[in-house]
Amino acid sequence: MGKEQLSKICADLREEFQALSDYIYDHPELGLEEYKSSQAHADLLEKHGFQVEKPYLGFETAFRATYDSGKPGPTVAYLSEYDALPEIGHGCGHNMLGTVDTAAGIVLSKVLAETGGRVVVLGTPAEETDGVKVDMAAADTFDDIDVALCTHPSDANTKSGPSLAMQALEFEFFGKNAHAAAAPWQGINALDAVINLFNLVNAQRQQILPTARVHGVIKDGGEVANVIPDYTRAHFYVRARDKAYVQVLREMMIRMAESAAQAAGCTMKYRNYEKTYDDMVTNRPLDDAYNANAEALGVEMLDPDPNEVVGSLDMGNVSHVVPATNPYYGITNGQKISGHTPEFRDCTKTEAGYQAMMTTIEILARTGYDVLSDPELLKAIQADFEAE
Numbered sequence: 001m002g003k004e005q006l007s008k009i010c011a012d013l014r015e016e017f018q019a020l021s022d023y024i025y026d027h028p029e030l031g032l033e034e035y036k037s038s039q040a041h042a043d044l045l046e047k048h049g050f051q052v053e054k055p056y057l058g059f060e061t062a063f064r065a066t067y068d069s070g071k072p073g074p075t076v077a078y079l080s081e082y083d084a085l086p087e088i089g090h091g092c093g094h095n096m097l098g099t100v101d102t103a104a105g106i107v108l109s110k111v112l113a114e115t116g117g118r119v120v121v122l123g124t125p126a127e128e129t130d131g132v133k134v135d136m137a138a139a140d141t142f143d144d145i146d147v148a149l150c151t152h153p154s155d156a157n158t159k160s161g162p163s164l165a166m167q168a169l170e171f172e173f174f175g176k177n178a179h180a181a182a183a184p185w186q187g188i189n190a191l192d193a194v195i196n197l198f199n200l201v202n203a204q205r206q207q208i209l210p211t212a213r214v215h216g217v218i219k220d221g222g223e224v225a226n227v228i229p230d231y232t233r234a235h236f237y238v239r240a241r242d243k244a245y246v247q248v249l250r251e252m253m254i255r256m257a258e259s260a261a262q263a264a265g266c267t268m269k270y271r272n273y274e275k276t277y278d279d280m281v282t283n284r285p286l287d288d289a290y291n292a293n294a295e296a297l298g299v300e301m302l303d304p305d306p307n308e309v310v311g312s313l314d315m316g317n318v319s320h321v322v323p324a325t326n327p328y329y330g331i332t333n334g335q336k337i338s339g340h341t342p343e344f345r346d347c348t349k350t351e352a353g354y355q356a357m358m359t360t361i362e363i364l365a366r367t368g369y370d371v372l373s374d375p376e377l378l379k380a381i382q383a384d385f386e387a388e
Contacts, residue, residue, distance in 0.1 A: 003369040009107050010362045017103040017361065018354055020044055024095035025348060028084030031126030034061040037082035037095075038123050041065075041102050045121055048106045056123070057139055062132050063123035064141070067109040073117025074146040074378055076368040077322075078105045079315070081127045081150075091340045092128065093153035093331065096348040096357050100151055100329075104364035108372075115372035120145060124314070131314025134275040142322040147286055147371050147381060150315050151360055153348065154328035155337050159291055160282040161304030163326075164213065164239035165246040166312035168274035171197060171234050171257045173266045178228040187228030188265045191221055194232040196260035201236075204252065212249060213239040235273060239312055243278050278316040281388050283323035285380040286367070290327055293366040297359055301327065323385040329360040 024037045038061040042052045045065040054063035080098035085091045105121035112119065122141070125132045142148065173194055178187025201214055208214065216236035222229030238249040254270060261268035291301045304310075315326045333352035337344050347353045370377055 003111070003366045005111065006107055006362055006365045006369065009110050010358055010365070013103070013106065014358055016044065017099055017357070020102070021096045021099040021348060021357065024082055024098065025090055028089035029082075030086065031083040031129040032059065032061060034082050034125050037061070037098070038063060038125065041080060041082065041098060041123055045102060045106065048109060050105075050109070050121065054123070057132070057135055057141070059125060059132050059135070061123070061125040065105070065121040065123070067105070067112065067119045069112035069116050069118065071116035073115060073372055075118040075120060075144055076108065076371050077120040077122055077142070077145045077148045078102065078364065078368075079122050079124050079133065079148060079150040079318070081124055083126050083128050085128060085340060088340070088342050089345055090348060091342060091345045093339065093344060093348050094127070096153050096331065096353065097151065098123075100357055100360050100364065101149070103361045104149075104368065107361060107365040108368040111369060112372075115369060117372045119368065127314055130275050131277065133314035134277065134317045137317035137321045142318065145322055146378060147283070148318050148322045148324040149286075149290070149364055149367065150324070150326050151364060152326065152328050153331045153356070154339070155332040155335065155344075156328065156330045157294065157299055157301050158304055158328040159301045160287045160325040160327045161280070161310070162241060162282070163277075163280035163310055163313040163316050164241065165243040165279040165316065166237055166239045166277040167246050167250050168272055168276075169236045169238065169250065169253055170271050170273040171236070172269045173232045173261055173264070174268070175228070175230045175264065175266045177230040180226045180228050184228055188230070189228050190232040190264070190266050191229045193261045193264035193266040193268070194218055194221065194234050196263050197234060197257050200256040200260055201253075204256065208249065209240065209245065211241050212245060213237070214249060214253070241279060275314070277312040277314055278320050280313055280316040280326060281319040282325055283319070283381055283384050283388075285377060285384050286323050286371070287325040287327065289370050289377060290325055290363060290367045293363045293370070296366075297363060299359060299363065323381045329356050331356045
């Protein structure tokens with residue numbers, strides 16, 4: 001029968017898939033609070049014969065859904081996200097992102113009797129904050145999985161490219177209160193310490209790679225102007241093309257924080273306040289297979305801009321333990337619309353958005369079919385992963 005049958009399966013299930021995306025759009029939930037969203041995914045997967053483990057890895061809104069053909073063959077995993085942003089809801093389009101990847105797993109499951117193997121759909125909460133893919137990559141989640149695919153809505157169809165490795169660092173400074181007018185000399189100013197740190201960071205920017213990023217905010221800076229503050233706190237992200245250089249930046253930040261504290265007479269504590277994201281390592285044979293299927297369906301996939309410095313993804317951690325790809329699909333009907341905006345959010349409820357959603361579901365399912373049915377492709381994928 002071949003993978004051409006996947007087009008009809010997609011068309012037959014469009015109403016169910018569109019309903020899932022719309023439901024999650026209408027019920028936005030923040031990371032680790034996606035109770036309705038994750039359940040909606042799990043219910044649809046169970047309806048189509050998947051065995052669903054939920055909660056998963058101790059996370060109430062994570063799940064692992066498996067469809068096993070009962071025949072030997074590889075295992076293809078699709079990773080679904082469904083967390084929203086504060087205030088604007090699904091400004092990153094995760095209502096559609098999760099739907100596309102869950103739907104691809106469902107569509108591919110319909111042909112497993114022909115190909116053999118297994119399909120796994122992973123529900124991965126909190127990508128926007130403290131991504132559970134990090135925990136999955138650190139656990140044994142991917143030990144029995146051969147490839148992992150995730151796609152993200154965007155304003156253009158773009159091949160999977162790099163992301164920045166990232167660490168989130170918190171610095172606390174401890175001083176001593178005093179009356180700022182009557183006896184400031186009796187105080188130890190913790191605000192001086194945190195300002196020292198920002199000044200040192202700005203002075204150091206000339207010495208860091210232009211592709212790296214260091215940016216932060218003061219979370220606590222004192223309470224009132226006439227009291228020398230005894231406590232301040234700052235949050236920083238340090239990002240780079242690879243996790244080795246992020247470690248260099250981390251050590252640089254700690255040294256500067258120690259110096260900032262010493263200069264002000266304060267003490268200092270630091271910690272990682274969010275999970276560490278690794279850089280995305282795209283598996284080229286897997287991404288090439290996705291791009292070939294896109295082209296076959298009339299979708300031109302653009303190369304990532306080599307001069308563009310992007311953000312950070314918890315999919316990066318996944319790509320270090322299993323061959324992975326993370327392409328982007330345009331839902332804005334050719335308009336340049338940034339993510340994390342109400343305008344981008346609302347593109348997920350347009351006809352152009354729905355069309356892109358259905359096409360991407362088929363591309364993903366076709367790519368999974370290739371992995372399951374072409375041993376030479378799987379060998380190339382594994383060889384590229386081992387080389388990376």
